[in-house]
Amino acid sequence: MRVLVTVASRHGATREMGAEVAARLREAGHDVDEVEPDDVEHVDPYDAVVMGSAVYVGRLALGLRDLVDRQAGQLRQRPSWLFWSGPVGDPPMPETVPDDVADIARTTGARDVAMFTGRLDRDGLNISERALVALTRADAGDYRDLEAVRTWAGSIATALRAIQQDA
Numbered sequence: 001m002r003v004l005v006t007v008a009s010r011h012g013a014t015r016e017m018g019a020e021v022a023a024r025l026r027e028a029g030h031d032v033d034e035v036e037p038d039d040v041e042h043v044d045p046y047d048a049v050v051m052g053s054a055v056y057v058g059r060l061a062l063g064l065r066d067l068v069d070r071q072a073g074q075l076r077q078r079p080s081w082l083f084w085s086g087p088v089g090d091p092p093m094p095e096t097v098p099d100d101v102a103d104i105a106r107t108t109g110a111r112d113v114a115m116f117t118g119r120l121d122r123d124g125l126n127i128s129e130r131a132l133v134a135l136t137r138a139d140a141g142d143y144r145d146l147e148a149v150r151t152w153a154g155s156i157a158t159a160l161r162a163i164q165q166d167a
């Protein structure tokens with residue numbers, strides 16, 4: 001199947017998670033394109049879509065929200081999945097789920113939504129980001145679990161196989 005993996009990521013951590021998803025789906029035999037949300041004009045060439053986004057100050061990234069606004073109708077007509085990366089530290093904080101997650105899942109009809117712990121690299125932040133992060137007292141570090149991401153991508157591969165068999 002032709003699959004779009006589109007991930008909004010300011011600092012690269014979430015994009016790398018999207019690359020893991022794409023690699024796992026390619027292993028399962030799918031034809032996968034990785035495209036930035038801002039560069040997606042239409043999703044109708046694709047049989048399925050995996051959306052991803054980092055969370056900044058309690059919201060999913062603008063690029064993903066804009067894509068969903070532009071392509072809501074097309075996204076609803078095909079199977080889609082959503083993941084987001086945010087909480088950092090041990091235990092991971094914050095525990096709150098951004099409101100956008102439920103909105104986007106509802107708008108697109110996403111079949112599953114996954115939350116993954118993220119990465120916070122203070123050196124890569126601009127001044128205003130540093131100030132915001134200082135307010136939250138979040139722990140810097142790479143808390144990603146790429147194995148968990150691959151496992152989730154495996155569940156998407158299983159679902160796509162079932163869709164192919166039903167077709």
Ligand SMILES: Cc1cc2nc3c(=O)[nH]c(=O)nc-3n(C[C@H](O)[C@H](O)[C@H](O)COP(=O)(O)O)c2cc1C
Pocket residue numbers: 008009010011012013014015054055056057058059085086087088093094117118119120125128129130132133
């Ligand atoms: C300015 C800023 C604000 C953030 N706000 C949140 C937040 O509200 N909730 C959350 O779970 N993570 C928050 N994070 C953590 C990031 O979303 C997380 O580390 C993510 O993995 C970064 O992904 P990226 O490298 O793709 O940008 C914030 C990070 C930054 C830099």
